[in-house]
Amino acid sequence: MEFDADNLSATELRLGLPGTSSSDGVTKKPSPSVGAKRALDDTRTETSGTGPAADADDQDAAAAPATKAQVVGWPPVRAYRKNTFQAAAVAAKKKAEQQGGLYVKVSMDGAPYLRKVDLKMYKGYRELREALDALFTNSVSAAAAAEGGDHQHALAYEDKDGDLMLVGDVPWDMFISSCKKLRIMKGSEAR
Amino acid sequence: MSTPHSSSTSSAPHRASPPQIPESLTLAATASSGSPSSSSASGMRDAAEDDSDSPPSQMSEDDPGGGGGGGGGGDRWEPDLRGGNGGTGRWAPPDQVLENVLESVLEFLTAARDRNAASLVCRSWYRAEAQTRRELFIGNCYAVSPRRAVERFGGLRSVVLKGKPRFADFSLVPYGWGAYVSPWVAALGPAYPRLERICLKRMTVSDDDLDLVAKSFPLFRELSLVCCDGFSTAGLATIAGRCRHLCVLDLIEDYVEDEEDELVDWISRFPESNTSLESLVFDCVSVPFNFEALEALVARSPALRRLRVNHHVSVEQLRRLMARAPQLTHFGTGAFRSEAAPGGGLSVTELATSFAASRSLICLSGFRDVNPEYLPAIYPVCAKLTSLNFSFASLTAEELKPVIRNCINLRTFWVLDTVGDEGLRAVADTCSDLRELRVFPLDASEDSEGSVSDVGLQAISEGCPKLESILYFCQRMTNAAVIAMSKNCPDLVVFRLCIMGRHRPDRITGEPMDDGFGAIVMNCKKLTRLSVSGLLTDKAFAYIGKYGKLIKTLSVAFAGNSDMSLQYIFEGCTKLQKLEVRDSPFSDKGLLSGMNYFYNMRFLWMNSCRLTTRGCKDVAQQMQNLVVEVIKDHSDDEGEAEIVDKLYLYRSLAGPRNDAPPFVTLL
Numbered sequence: 001m002e003f004d005a006d007n008l009s010a011t012e013l014r015l016g017l018p019g020t021s022s023s024d025g026v027t028k029k030p031s032p033s034v035g036a037k038r039a040l041d042d043t044r045t046e047t048s049g050t051g052p053a054a055d056a057d058d059q060d061a062a063a064a065p066a067t068k069a070q071v072v073g074w075p076p077v078r079a080y081r082k083n084t085f086q087a088a089a090v091a092a093k094k095k096a097e098q099q100g101g102l103y104v105k106v107s108m109d110g111a112p113y114l115r116k117v118d119l120k121m122y123k124g125y126r127e128l129r130e131a132l133d134a135l136f137t138n139s140v141s142a143a144a145a146a147e148g149g150d151h152q153h154a155l156a157y158e159d160k161d162g163d164l165m166l167v168g169d170v171p172w173d174m175f176i177s178s179c180k181k182l183r184i185m186k187g188s189e190a191r
Numbered sequence: 192m193s194t195p196h197s198s199s200t201s202s203a204p205h206r207a208s209p210p211q212i213p214e215s216l217t218l219a220a221t222a223s224s225g226s227p228s229s230s231s232a233s234g235m236r237d238a239a240e241d242d243s244d245s246p247p248s249q250m251s252e253d254d255p256g257g258g259g260g261g262g263g264g265g266d267r268w269e270p271d272l273r274g275g276n277g278g279t280g281r282w283a284p285p286d287q288v289l290e291n292v293l294e295s296v297l298e299f300l301t302a303a304r305d306r307n308a309a310s311l312v313c314r315s316w317y318r319a320e321a322q323t324r325r326e327l328f329i330g331n332c333y334a335v336s337p338r339r340a341v342e343r344f345g346g347l348r349s350v351v352l353k354g355k356p357r358f359a360d361f362s363l364v365p366y367g368w369g370a371y372v373s374p375w376v377a378a379l380g381p382a383y384p385r386l387e388r389i390c391l392k393r394m395t396v397s398d399d400d401l402d403l404v405a406k407s408f409p410l411f412r413e414l415s416l417v418c419c420d421g422f423s424t425a426g427l428a429t430i431a432g433r434c435r436h437l438c439v440l441d442l443i444e445d446y447v448e449d450e451e452d453e454l455v456d457w458i459s460r461f462p463e464s465n466t467s468l469e470s471l472v473f474d475c476v477s478v479p480f481n482f483e484a485l486e487a488l489v490a491r492s493p494a495l496r497r498l499r500v501n502h503h504v505s506v507e508q509l510r511r512l513m514a515r516a517p518q519l520t521h522f523g524t525g526a527f528r529s530e531a532a533p534g535g536g537l538s539v540t541e542l543a544t545s546f547a548a549s550r551s552l553i554c555l556s557g558f559r560d561v562n563p564e565y566l567p568a569i570y571p572v573c574a575k576l577t578s579l580n581f582s583f584a585s586l587t588a589e590e591l592k593p594v595i596r597n598c599i600n601l602r603t604f605w606v607l608d609t610v611g612d613e614g615l616r617a618v619a620d621t622c623s624d625l626r627e628l629r630v631f632p633l634d635a636s637e638d639s640e641g642s643v644s645d646v647g648l649q650a651i652s653e654g655c656p657k658l659e660s661i662l663y664f665c666q667r668m669t670n671a672a673v674i675a676m677s678k679n680c681p682d683l684v685v686f687r688l689c690i691m692g693r694h695r696p697d698r699i700t701g702e703p704m705d706d707g708f709g710a711i712v713m714n715c716k717k718l719t720r721l722s723v724s725g726l727l728t729d730k731a732f733a734y735i736g737k738y739g740k741l742i743k744t745l746s747v748a749f750a751g752n753s754d755m756s757l758q759y760i761f762e763g764c765t766k767l768q769k770l771e772v773r774d775s776p777f778s779d780k781g782l783l784s785g786m787n788y789f790y791n792m793r794f795l796w797m798n799s800c801r802l803t804t805r806g807c808k809d810v811a812q813q814m815q816n817l818v819v820e821v822i823k824d825h826s827d828d829e830g831e832a833e834i835v836d837k838l839y840l841y842r843s844l845a846g847p848r849n850d851a852p853p854f855v856t857l858l
Contacts, residue, residue, distance in 0.1 A: 074691075074748065074749075074773075077361075078361070078444065
């Protein structure tokens, strides 16, 4: 169970239908035909002018390219209905996560086993650090005693791309949506 | 709107009119003629006697071709309303008396088709019909100008107008395209002070328009807005406040524009005394409203039968409403969820008691955010329900089954595909009287899983043989299931199958879906509306042209191989009125094959096909009474002027419209 950024991006106002990502190789044409109030109207998207090109003499059109572009207004469901479920689907997902919690593994260098924390329980970085301190207080002392080195520990996390990032750079909400794993690093390594 | 009334040919020579009423009118001279219906003869007699003192009017001109001969004035007029026994040459010219008589008779004609036919008989029938028509239906607001409509019809009480083409619902028509009701309201206001009813579909209605409606029509009773936009709660407030005789306010799938901080408490604006409200539908007005005001309004509306609230209504509030209006027949239930924390709130039993007390309920809808635990509350009314709309409730088969099991009299059922084939089987097992089924997708995207398939369709066809109308969204379908439905449900009038993935073949055989749709047009002899999908070749359209003789509306998407498909359609579907095509490989040649048929149709829409400006101009030049619109998305300013992305053409007496935005080119 992941709370991935795709959910967030589903509600993001951007050019393209929900479900498409910017990695689609189809040019998007912004359409100023949509009034400012019609944010959920999916008039703006890839032009369906690519439709006939893709369909050209296509007897085996069933074998369409893997990154098939979504077309405007297909399937033919009225915006009224689509919008209702878009809102409800996002709300449902949010609610599911709220109930499920957002547990990530926390590893500490040198500690024999990992812990898990629910990121939703904390309102910000400070609370998270305090909680981690409380969780790992024994390991810290043991490690410090063994190493004899300084007690500085850096808190890092692995994001959804797999990169190791320093905790604290981005706003809290963005952090919890992209954090997959936490890692408490020894002072010497952190530098 | 009736087919364009061609201007009459030569005028008949004036004939002298006898100053008194011809005897034949007052006596049973009918015996000498064939066998006209006695009721009409007596009707005329009564009318004739009433008008015995009216002075003869100016002579009317008759079309020579109209039901009688040319020839000199006769002295015997035979009241044979069957007309046209071809030129007996012996009938008196009509006069004022006849017109009054005709008007009395024509009052009985209500169907637009009958009236249109009557109006073509001759000039005097045309005039009489024009004075007595009470409801005007205009299927394309640009087909005729408001002025012309007002000039023709003298005593309208009800106007129905349709605006944008249907594909506007799917974001294919850019914002600002048109279909403004303003010029209509401006024309209707002075002309019909007794107007009672306005129904609009896919039109842009501003708050000012609503204001003008409220001001212009003191006897106004019914306002119905379907898929409209442009108005806000402020406009609703004006209607509620000023239309003291309002019976019906139906807002259905409109886009109501409201800024959160500009909301108007429109419900409080209804008259404080008892109202005449019979129907109040506002589930699409998605902003919060004053519930206490609604409860009070319901309490003082003894005639209220239909009430559909928006999702801001909890079951606790629902109960209060039902207590005030136990006579409701149609009920839209809002969220169907408790506002209280889990554990608290209304119990199912209490809610069930409320439903049990509503003995007249036959139609339920709403369930916008349904808590399935509350569903059992509707069991007391299920057996009497004829219509149930669960299409906003994502229920599983398990949640649906216990409910549907009780709905033995259901005729209309709308549902989400979350119930799956299993849920549909449960419907088929119980609802043997079902006439209309709509299965909507929860996830309306091409790559969605799709929870219903050919299995569900087959089950429905086996359990619901009286089915007349079906709309079915799925991802997997087989020809066999469609063929089965064509055989099991011969009464089908509307068949709309949407296989969401484009160009999907039969999931078992891999064949195109030609045979399935072919069977539908072959076996369903009453079919008037068809929407096709899936992998389709020209063969499917050959079938449609050959067998679809009653089809009036046809929707085509991602289908066909060549222009032959269009040719088959135009040449075969003789009753075709509305053709919508998208993303299909049809070129100018296909378009031109329809030239002889465009005047018989209300409109043709084609987008993302292979049309060029050349071809569209050809059509425009050859057909004078067609308006040919080429619509661009705004961003298409540069280049590609040859390719036409969106074509919308329609017959019109009004000529090219003068309110077209810059992205519409009228050829």
